[in-house]
Amino acid sequence: EAGVAQSPRYKIIEKRQSVAFWCNPISGHATLYWYQQILGQGPKLLIQFQNNGVVDDSQLPKDRFSAERLKGVDSTLKIQPAKLEDSAVYLCASSTPGTGWTDTQYFGPGTRLTVL
C-alpha cells in the first residue's frame, strides 16, 4: 500500500515570496491533516480536512496561510507571503474517518522549507 506522498521535499525561498506544498493521502483516507514542525519541536496542527470540508483550522495563520483539498483527495498548502519564522518541516498526514480520537494518523515524508 502506497503511503502519503508529498512534494517538493525541499524548498528554499526568500522572505515575502510565495510557496505551495502538495500532498496525496493514502487511498481511501478521507481525513487529511497539515502540520508544521519547527526544528526541535513536535508537530503542530495547522488544518484538518474531512473529505473536502475543513474540520479544524483554528491554528492556521489565515493572513498568510491557505489550504484546499480538491475533490476530497489531494491537498495543497500555500504560504503567501512567507516570513523567516515559517522555516519548518510541513507534514501531511491522513487517516480513515472515525471518531478522531481513535484514528491512526499516517504521515508523509514532509517538505522542508527554508525562508531566507
Add this chain to the structure above:
Amino acid sequence: QQPVQSPQAVILREGEDAVINCSSSKALYSVHWYRQKHGEAPVFLMILLKGGEQKGHDKISASFNEKKQQSSLYLTASQLSYSGTYFCGTWGNNNDMRFGAGTRLTVKP
C-alpha cells in the same frame, strides 16, 4: 494545550531500558505514540484509548492513566534501531491532536 514530555533526552547502551513520560493538564480521550528518525516522517507506534489500557509489541509497550492524564512509553532491552525522537500525541476536548516536544533517545553500542 501541548502535553509535556520527560525526559527531553536520554542516552542508553544497547540492552538497557528506558521510560518516556507524557502528561497533560486536561482530560484525555486517547494518547498516540510516534517515533521519528532524523529527516524522516513520524512513524506510528501505538494508540491507547482508555484509562488503564496497556499495549505493546516487540519490546516497546505503553500505559495510559486516564485519571492522572498521563501516559508512559516503556522500551525494554533497547536496540540500536530504537534511536530517534519519540512524540506523544494527545487527543482531548480540543478535538484535535496535540503533540509534545519530543524525547530524543540515543542508543549506543
